[in-house]
Amino acid sequence: MDRTVDWDGSGEGAVTAVDQRALPAEYRLRRLATVDELVAAIADLTIRGAPALGAAGALGVALAARRHAGDPARVRDEAERVAAVRPTAVNLRRGVERALARLGDGPDAVLAEACALLDEDEAINRRMGRRAADLITAVCPDRPLRVLTHCNSGALAAVAWGTGLGAVRELAGRGRIAEVLACETRPLLQGARLTVWELREMGVAHRLCVDSAGPSAIARGLVDAVIVGADRIAANGDAANKIGTYALACAAARHGVPVVVVAPESTVDHATRSGADIVIEERAADEVRTVAGVPTAPPDTPVYNPAFDVTPGALLAAVVTEAATFRDGAWTVEAPAPVTAEAAR
Numbered sequence: 001m002d003r004t005v006d007w008d009g010s011g012e013g014a015v016t017a018v019d020q021r022a023l024p025a026e027y028r029l030r031r032l033a034t035v036d037e038l039v040a041a042i043a044d045l046t047i048r049g050a051p052a053l054g055a056a057g058a059l060g061v062a063l064a065a066r067r068h069a070g071d072p073a074r075v076r077d078e079a080e081r082v083a084a085v086r087p088t089a090v091n092l093r094r095g096v097e098r099a100l101a102r103l104g105d106g107p108d109a110v111l112a113e114a115c116a117l118l119d120e121d122e123a124i125n126r127r128m129g130r131r132a133a134d135l136i137t138a139v140c141p142d143r144p145l146r147v148l149t150h151c152n153s154g155a156l157a158a159v160a161w162g163t164g165l166g167a168v169r170e171l172a173g174r175g176r177i178a179e180v181l182a183c184e185t186r187p188l189l190q191g192a193r194l195t196v197w198e199l200r201e202m203g204v205a206h207r208l209c210v211d212s213a214g215p216s217a218i219a220r221g222l223v224d225a226v227i228v229g230a231d232r233i234a235a236n237g238d239a240a241n242k243i244g245t246y247a248l249a250c251a252a253a254r255h256g257v258p259v260v261v262v263a264p265e266s267t268v269d270h271a272t273r274s275g276a277d278i279v280i281e282e283r284a285a286d287e288v289r290t291v292a293g294v295p296t297a298p299p300d301t302p303v304y305n306p307a308f309d310v311t312p313g314a315l316l317a318a319v320v321t322e323a324a325t326f327r328d329g330a331w332t333v334e335a336p337a338p339v340t341a342e343a344a345r
């Protein structure tokens with residue numbers, strides 16, 4: 001599998017992305033040669049997932065810096081357009097800001113910074129996966145585990161490897177996964193379309209279920225752990241993630257099943273005190289009223305379509321990053337090893 005988001009240096013240069021709207025029917029790459037095309041691809045979830053959005057944000061600035069070299073004000077305007085497309089995943093704006101910080105050194109320096117962010121991603125995700133797998137192994141029964149996932153937090157949500165599903169991949173490599181129960185994740189079906197696709201690629205046993213079966217599976221003792229990603233984690237451990245995560249966490253709390261959020265440091269926002277302060281993206285009504293363009297409700301039906309919800313840190317067994325762990329109301333920072341691209345190999 002290609003990097004989910006990457007830079008194509010040929011010609012004037014462009015962003016390449018795995019077209020996540022085409023999966024699972026077709027695996028194809030899109031070449032995004034303008035900021036307009038990149039903004040549209042982020043808005044329609046051709047590119048999605050917090051770490052992948054961070055990479056796309058940084059590459060978007062590189063694109064603007066090359067297209068508008070010598071016009072820093074125009075570059076900054078274009079960068080803001082990219083950063084503002086989706087408000088919840090803190091990674092997007094952070095990726096933009098990281099690349100923009102190099103604008104004074106010229107477009108090649110901006111591109112180099114964006115590419116460094118991409119190169120670091122896989123190493124960060126692999127380290128995070130190892131740390132999360134260690135914690136999950138410690139808090140779960142000593143046998144292959146039945147894991148429930150929600151949305152997609154695999155390689156498709158990052159540049160490579162993945163976050164929550166990256167921890168599942170690490171556990172599977174240790175022989176510690178019996179089955180993954182993947183929630184389909186209405187309305188855009190990231191679980192059914194993307195997580196199932198990745199689990200098949202990984203050769204991991206799995207079943208797909210409707211979202212409303214998730215809490216019931218937990219109640220029936222079919223789940224040993226819930227493992228998810230996140231889009232923004234507040235200083236107090238509250239985690240914004242795909243809508244439906246909170247309901248799973250409530251059921252898991254009632255039945256003593258651990259919920260573990262696996263996310264990079266770039267998703268932790270210590271400037272946001274609690275989940276109450278996280279902006280939740282509202283998405284278009286037709287995402288709920290139609291499936292593949294086919295109406296599933298009267299066309300003028302009013303819709304409530306938040307893309308995310310917030311799970312209080314108190315309902316989480318842990319939040320695990322590549323360098324820290326949130327447990328029992330506090331962050332513990334492990335001495336972060338230098339995360340390099342070499343570590344990814």
Ligand SMILES: CSC[C@H]1O[C@H](OP(=O)(O)O)[C@H](O)[C@@H]1O
Nearest residue numbers: 048049050151153157229241242
């Ligand atoms: C590893 S981040 C994955 C995270 O992002 C997803 O949201 P979206 O598909 O709308 O970009 C979802 O919340 C996942 O948990």
